[in-house]
Amino acid sequence: MHTIQAEVITRDGIKLATDVYLPDGEKESYPVILERTPYGKTRPSSCEVHCGEQWSREGVANYFVQRGYVVVYQDCRGRYDSTGVFVKYLSEPNDGYDTLQWIARQEWCNGNIGTMGLSYSAHTQMATACLTPPLDELKCMVLDSGGFSNSYQGGVRQGGAFELKQVTWAIQQSRPDLSDQEVQAWFDKLPWKRGNSPLTPKPEYEDYLFDLWERELFDDYWKQMGIYAIGFYDNIKKPLPTVIMSSWYDAYVRTTLDNYAEFTRREQDVEFIMGPWLHACRHQPYAGDVHFGENALIEAFSDNWLKVRLNWFDKHLKKLNTTVQEGDGHYPVKLFLMGGGSGRRRPSDNRLDHGGIWIKAKEFPIANTRFVNYYLQVGNALSPNTDTKPESITYSYNPLSPTPTIGGSITTGELVFKNGAFDQREDEEFYGCQEGSTRPLSEREDVLMFQTTPLESQVNVIGEIKVHLTVSSDCPDTDFTAKLIDVYPPSEHYPEGYCMNLLDGIFRAKFHKSFESTNLLQPDKQYEITIDLTATANTFAPGHRIRLDISSSNFPRFDVNPNTGEAPAKAIGRRIAQNTIYIGTSTSYITLPIVPTESLYQL
Numbered sequence: 001m002h003t004i005q006a007e008v009i010t011r012d013g014i015k016l017a018t019d020v021y022l023p024d025g026e027k028e029s030y031p032v033i034l035e036r037t038p039y040g041k042t043r044p045s046s047c048e049v050h051c052g053e054q055w056s057r058e059g060v061a062n063y064f065v066q067r068g069y070v071v072v073y074q075d076c077r078g079r080y081d082s083t084g085v086f087v088k089y090l091s092e093p094n095d096g097y098d099t100l101q102w103i104a105r106q107e108w109c110n111g112n113i114g115t116m117g118l119s120y121s122a123h124t125q126m127a128t129a130c131l132t133p134p135l136d137e138l139k140c141m142v143l144d145s146g147g148f149s150n151s152y153q154g155g156v157r158q159g160g161a162f163e164l165k166q167v168t169w170a171i172q173q174s175r176p177d178l179s180d181q182e183v184q185a186w187f188d189k190l191p192w193k194r195g196n197s198p199l200t201p202k203p204e205y206e207d208y209l210f211d212l213w214e215r216e217l218f219d220d221y222w223k224q225m226g227i228y229a230i231g232f233y234d235n236i237k238k239p240l241p242t243v244i245m246s247s248w249y250d251a252y253v254r255t256t257l258d259n260y261a262e263f264t265r266r267e268q269d270v271e272f273i274m275g276p277w278l279h280a281c282r283h284q285p286y287a288g289d290v291h292f293g294e295n296a297l298i299e300a301f302s303d304n305w306l307k308v309r310l311n312w313f314d315k316h317l318k319k320l321n322t323t324v325q326e327g328d329g330h331y332p333v334k335l336f337l338m339g340g341g342s343g344r345r346r347p348s349d350n351r352l353d354h355g356g357i358w359i360k361a362k363e364f365p366i367a368n369t370r371f372v373n374y375y376l377q378v379g380n381a382l383s384p385n386t387d388t389k390p391e392s393i394t395y396s397y398n399p400l401s402p403t404p405t406i407g408g409s410i411t412t413g414e415l416v417f418k419n420g421a422f423d424q425r426e427d428e429e430f431y432g433c434q435e436g437s438t439r440p441l442s443e444r445e446d447v448l449m450f451q452t453t454p455l456e457s458q459v460n461v462i463g464e465i466k467v468h469l470t471v472s473s474d475c476p477d478t479d480f481t482a483k484l485i486d487v488y489p490p491s492e493h494y495p496e497g498y499c500m501n502l503l504d505g506i507f508r509a510k511f512h513k514s515f516e517s518t519n520l521l522q523p524d525k526q527y528e529i530t531i532d533l534t535a536t537a538n539t540f541a542p543g544h545r546i547r548l549d550i551s552s553s554n555f556p557r558f559d560v561n562p563n564t565g566e567a568p569a570k571a572i573g574r575r576i577a578q579n580t581i582y583i584g585t586s587t588s589y590i591t592l593p594i595v596p597t598e599s600l601y602q603l
Contacts, residue, residue, distance in 0.1 A: 009102075015082065016076075017074065017075045017082045018075075018099070021073075027108070029108055030109070031109075032071075033313060034074070034114070036073075036096060041074055045057065045060075055306075063306055069313065069317075076095065085204060092124045092128065093127040093128060096127055096128030117142075123147055140317065141242045143244050145245065149259050149262075150222075157212075161508050164416075166213070174202035184431055217515065230262075241270070242268075244260050244271070245272075246273075247279070247287075249277065249421065252279075260364065276336045292354055300358050300603070333360065333361040337356055338355075339356055339538050341355025343541075344493050354486075359600050360601050365463045365593055366595050366599060369593045372384050372592050375583075376548070376589060380451060382546060388585060396576055397446050397478060397551070398446070399574045402555035402560050403441065403447060403554055404433050405430065406418075407422040417431055423500065424483075426441065450547065452546045455540055459539070461537070461592050461593060463593030465534070466532055467531040467550075467590045468529075469482075471579065471581055472526050472582075473563075474577060475577040476510070477561060481549075483501055484501075484502045484546075485501055485546075486499075499547065502536045502538055504554060552577065562575065
């Protein structure tokens, strides 16, 4: 293998630093694999850990080169060795398109190009694919935990609220000198202003962050190519075979589901893989304080992630007869179904043994899925049976004392929050919790808990989940949050039980009519809202309970609503809100996708 260092000149004259890895020997043309990254084309990727070993970029390139491919790595505009100014997401469509055209003109390219990459590198792929006219040379993609379908509803904002992982990402990329304690001290001072934030020494990062944060309305900004693939799906080449992979505790589940739905609608070749891991951590069979068993790794159905991609590229760039798993072409959906473990504390790492199995399916949602409404009822009950007596519950939400984030589907938040599954109780290791406190979140006055009776038999919840609430407030705006929890009964290892978070979501009430306009609340008027929890795959074991928590904040995962109607990024004042949930009859409920055990096929 040998390397060529090149520069791709974009349509506006920017030089994109590009490394090309080629087979040794006589000059020939080969299929090409492209990955574009803002994290350094020579730096190891966090996703390239195979069998416990971190692979270098060169090592990954050599793996494919030895099997008859050319591999191209490129620094995104304004990052590392590329010139220009880095504008997060929005430069990627044109730059990626120009790069594909450049590759197609090279003598070492045989006209067959595939793309791959994790997270931002998945965003770059979808951004490029949305540009017209579609390039015939682009034959397939591997979207790993990214590829923005709609960043306004997942990845940057969600339900109208702002995801503060965008803040921690910007800090990590521009201010690596800041300690965790310094970042947390800045979070104590929220909201910030331009010129008085931790990013002030790096104005290009401060500007783009505030541009995202201050744009509350779903306007034309959010409908740009690069962050809104849904608006450009019709532009994408048909067919464009794609592997779509992510995980239940990843921040891009909504994007993953949207893209899967679109590519399957086209009746093209799609592989859909969902594991239980954290973002970029498929080499770890756990998420937070919960372990899923060694079988949770990709090695359960393939040699490794390299082999999965090689099979895909062989199939679509070389026209070889391969699939992600040999002989398994009729089951393109591979999901890790969490649950079924011993429930004991593992002595090796003190994590809860939650367990799980890989299942296969022909489609998602899985055939024979029943969507069952579980209604919020008097006495903290959650039941598929409706109660004829309407009631309401009112609680106080103080934006100066928000409910702390205890895990969840987050990325790049290690500076102020921890990712994954945890027992839902306060602990000083989580930002915002009082020192020495171990109070369950359900004991907070601003958290409403609804749960089933102990289950008599297992319940398999697999698919998308939404919470429908009828609400009111005495403030012009407020937030409502929802969290789905698997409640373990008390045991020898967990005398108080274990409340494992699966999913959470948020809705900013002033967007009750539309995300394209602000419609402030009238005091105590009832409104119907829907909170998107994205999706999961979990078996609730006999004796467990299904629990739904309702509150009005989840900080620092999301920005805190001041309850004044102001945008949180610009807010001056704060109000304590009296928020009300209406229960009984069929006013408030969670819709769960339940799959009978006999409809599950183990991989």
